[in-house]
Amino acid sequence: MPRVLMKGNEAFGEGAIRAGCRYFFGYPITPQSELPHYLARRLPEVGGVYLQAESEVAAINMVYGAAAAGARVMTSSSSPGISLMQEGISYLAGAELPCVIVNVMRGGPGLGNIAPAQSDYFQAVKGGGHGDYRLLCLAPSSVQEILDLMGLAFDLADKYRNPVMVLGDGILGQMMEPVELPPYSGELELPPKPWATTGTAGRGTRNIINSLYIEPEELEAVNLRLRAKYQRMEEEEKRWETYLLEEAELVLVAFGTMARVARAAVERLREEGIAAGLIRPITLYPFPDAPFHAAFSRARAFLVVEMNLGQMVEDVRLTVEGRCPVHFYGRTGGVVPTVAEVVNFAKEVWQKL
Amino acid sequence: MRVLFERTRGLTSKPFHYCPGCTHGIIHRLVAEVLVELDVLEKTVGVCPVGCAVFAYEYFNCDMIEAAHGRAPAVATGVKRVLPDRVVFTYQGDGDLAAIGTAEIVHAAARGEKITTIFVNNAVYGMTGGQMAPTTLLGQKTTTTPFGRRAEEAGYPLRVAEMLATIEGAAYVARVAVNSPKNVIQAKRVIRRAFEVQLANLGFSLVEVLSTCPTNWGMNPPEALRWLEEKMIPVYPLGEFKVPREEREHA
Amino acid sequence: MLEEVLLAGFGGQGILSAGMLLAQAGMAHGLHVAWIPSYGPEMRGGTANCGVTLSDRPISCPLVTEPTTLLAMNQPSLDKFAPKVKPGGLIIYNSSLARWDGELGLGRRLLGLDATAQAEAIGNVRVAVNVLVGAFIALTQIIPLERVKEALRVVLPPHRHHLIAANEKALEVGASLALAKVGEGIALR
Numbered sequence: 001m002p003r004v005l006m007k008g009n010e011a012f013g014e015g016a017i018r019a020g021c022r023y024f025f026g027y028p029i030t031p032q033s034e035l036p037h038y039l040a041r042r043l044p045e046v047g048g049v050y051l052q053a054e055s056e057v058a059a060i061n062m063v064y065g066a067a068a069a070g071a072r073v074m075t076s077s078s079s080p081g082i083s084l085m086q087e088g089i090s091y092l093a094g095a096e097l098p099c100v101i102v103n104v105m106r107g108g109p110g111l112g113n114i115a116p117a118q119s120d121y122f123q124a125v126k127g128g129g130h131g132d133y134r135l136l137c138l139a140p141s142s143v144q145e146i147l148d149l150m151g152l153a154f155d156l157a158d159k160y161r162n163p164v165m166v167l168g169d170g171i172l173g174q175m176m177e178p179v180e181l182p183p184y185s186g187e188l189e190l191p192p193k194p195w196a197t198t199g200t201a202g203r204g205t206r207n208i209i210n211s212l213y214i215e216p217e218e219l220e221a222v223n224l225r226l227r228a229k230y231q232r233m234e235e236e237e238k239r240w241e242t243y244l245l246e247e248a249e250l251v252l253v254a255f256g257t258m259a260r261v262a263r264a265a266v267e268r269l270r271e272e273g274i275a276a277g278l279i280r281p282i283t284l285y286p287f288p289d290a291p292f293h294a295a296f297s298r299a300r301a302f303l304v305v306e307m308n309l310g311q312m313v314e315d316v317r318l319t320v321e322g323r324c325p326v327h328f329y330g331r332t333g334g335v336v337p338t339v340a341e342v343v344n345f346a347k348e349v350w351q352k353l
Numbered sequence: 354m355r356v357l358f359e360r361t362r363g364l365t366s367k368p369f370h371y372c373p374g375c376t377h378g379i380i381h382r383l384v385a386e387v388l389v390e391l392d393v394l395e396k397t398v399g400v401c402p403v404g405c406a407v408f409a410y411e412y413f414n415c416d417m418i419e420a421a422h423g424r425a426p427a428v429a430t431g432v433k434r435v436l437p438d439r440v441v442f443t444y445q446g447d448g449d450l451a452a453i454g455t456a457e458i459v460h461a462a463a464r465g466e467k468i469t470t471i472f473v474n475n476a477v478y479g480m481t482g483g484q485m486a487p488t489t490l491l492g493q494k495t496t497t498t499p500f501g502r503r504a505e506e507a508g509y510p511l512r513v514a515e516m517l518a519t520i521e522g523a524a525y526v527a528r529v530a531v532n533s534p535k536n537v538i539q540a541k542r543v544i545r546r547a548f549e550v551q552l553a554n555l556g557f558s559l560v561e562v563l564s565t566c567p568t569n570w571g572m573n574p575p576e577a578l579r580w581l582e583e584k585m586i587p588v589y590p591l592g593e594f595k596v597p598r599e600e601r602e603h604a
Numbered sequence: 605m606l607e608e609v610l611l612a613g614f615g616g617q618g619i620l621s622a623g624m625l626l627a628q629a630g631m632a633h634g635l636h637v638a639w640i641p642s643y644g645p646e647m648r649g650g651t652a653n654c655g656v657t658l659s660d661r662p663i664s665c666p667l668v669t670e671p672t673t674l675l676a677m678n679q680p681s682l683d684k685f686a687p688k689v690k691p692g693g694l695i696i697y698n699s700s701l702a703r704w705d706g707e708l709g710l711g712r713r714l715l716g717l718d719a720t721a722q723a724e725a726i727g728n729v730r731v732a733v734n735v736l737v738g739a740f741i742a743l744t745q746i747i748p749l750e751r752v753k754e755a756l757r758v759v760l761p762p763h764r765h766h767l768i769a770a771n772e773k774a775l776e777v778g779a780s781l782a783l784a785k786v787g788e789g790i791a792l793r
Contacts, residue, residue, distance in 0.1 A: 001629060005624065005627055005628055005631055005637070005639070008636070023431075023434065023435060025431065049434045049435075051434060051464075053427070053431070053460070054457070054459075054460035055456060057424070057456070057457075058424070058427040058430075058456065058457050058460065059426075059427075061420065061421060061424035061427035061428050061431070061457070062427045062428070062430050062431035062434070063427060063431060064418075064420070064421075064424075064427075064431060065400070065418065065420075065427065065428035065430060065431020065433075065434075065435075066431035066432065066434060066435045067430040067431070068398075068418050068428070068432060069398070069429070069431065069432045069435035069436050070435070071435040073431070073435075087421055088421060088424070091420075118432050140357050171640065171666075172669070174640065174641050175638060175639060175640040175641075175666055176624065176627060176638070176639040176640070177637070177638050177639075177663075177666070178631045178636075178637060197398045197416035197417065197418050197432070198395040198398070198416065198436060198437070198439065199393075199395055199397060199398060199415070199416055199439050200395050200415060200416055201395035201396050206365075206414065206415065206417070207416045208410050208415055208416070208417050208418070208419070209417075209418040209419065210410060210417075210418070210419040211419065212407065212408075212419055260663075260664060260665045260666060260667070261665050261667065263664040263665065264664035266664035267664060309390050326532070336667065338669045338670075338671070339665055339667075339671070340670070
């Protein structure tokens, strides 16, 4: 298999192309710029459309229109831009339109900075926009996984008629790693979308894309139908990876870039005789509970490590339900915890057990 | 028996919810008739606003999309870029287009998106309770300008057609009114031209339609029609502000 | 085997490209590799830097915070990063633009090469960083020098391919200078 060195931000783009995505609408923001740069060059090669919108607000609504027209479509941005898109994301979820949104997270709140962070976990996983909705949320931790998960993201978006958020961060976007890139075979057989608004010709009946239901009972029924969809996601789509979990007494939990640091920390802790292991959620929503249940018999403590002040740790606590102490270590504002910092904190936790 | 007038198949059989004397219904009918007469109804995708016309997807007998407030031109852009051979239009009021959606309409025009916008200007927010709109006239009383709009506090009415006509990507921009049979006939002719400009791939087209809101203006329907004629048209003159280049050269 | 290389210097010295060259050559040689540009607080201070991890095992953490090798092209980079090098690690610096007078300790080895002067002699000052890369390759033998030369063809965009010869020369000069100095036993303290 040919291997090439690829930047994370470019892998988001190439993964989308290979998933049959032909439409990108976005607005410039650091540190995701290589992604639109890549697609501006690449999409015309495959007969697609790259369009730079006048704002993130416009971009997400162009995504809404393209998705309504039945296309595989995506946008990408970084934290402040994703905040601007929240209105549109709520409408996409309400109108049940499939699309993929990439957030290459940076430091916040406000303008924050352009350094890597994971502080948009709540926004991605708990809603972000108004209303009772969920996004499928995927968190790759290597360039190869970016490429792979972009394909999955588009498939899941179509399967559930739901927006999918792929969460990266400044490091993942900027770093280069080898990826396996089989020769590109061109057009995919994509699932039909009989609900799309493409004109009534040949169909006879009208299609309407809408999230307005003026009668409370009618809107409640819609919300219950959406909940049933989210429950199906929770049954079928949880994904995770574990590392040395079988014998682990101290279980680290981390996603994305932080999971790479945590994995190296686990290796060092093992070298020092501490039975550490790692759970890496790949889907942040639905949050994977199975590996936690598998760890309970031996685990004496969980240690959640994040590039924020404690967000995913809340889902870990909800999953652990008090059966085991849950500790947290995080740095914020674009500061990335080093392996040594995580190891030192883990040893403190270990000594107190 | 001779048929003198019948409901266009461009509209569904759903009765309009609009207030008595509101001219939204006329504008809906004109757009629907044009789509049928151009034989494009089956390949049309319409985008509705948030405002009084929020339920327009129940009336136009074609595929319809409900957009977020002000975002219809962006949504229409997404549709048209995916389906360039379809006819795509937005139907927007003055709050939707001229306030919250200003960026979207200006940049859709600047890109020369091959879409048609029907912009309904009745100088007031209708659905939310008669508040001041960007197009509210100076001195006009609304629920948020109870003593009349004063320029010192609330600025000046926005002339959307004139503003958008300055944009290179806008191929056809015109303003019409639907307050008299003569003006209604003219309005239909202009709306047809706007769609023809789209079908000819010439660029962005917009028709601003001066419309009445008796309910929020506090008038009966005949008074509203007169008020439109006497008060609105002097501020918002009717006419074509931009025509496609070749027509200009032949003129 | 795990090499975590930090390359640092002024913007414009080709630091990021030299890092990509190492990563590309490592990948071609069958190693696991990762390349990561400066991030967070490391971005400040007018220096450009990148980390390259080369390993015979899958790479857990691609961030280079405690390098096993530092390639420093200027004084600020040397001052800033030399103390972060792992015990027993290697520091190769551009003695045309930087000097190190103090002690390092922890068994860290230090080698100064006049990279800028050598590059000027080759005829293109922009290839200076590859003098240090050549030295690193010669001293660690982690990748055959030929692989690094081949990688130039991938890393350099086609419109820069006329610079391949100068870059190859820089790699060779760095390698032979490093081996000679080590042979003389003068630099690696």
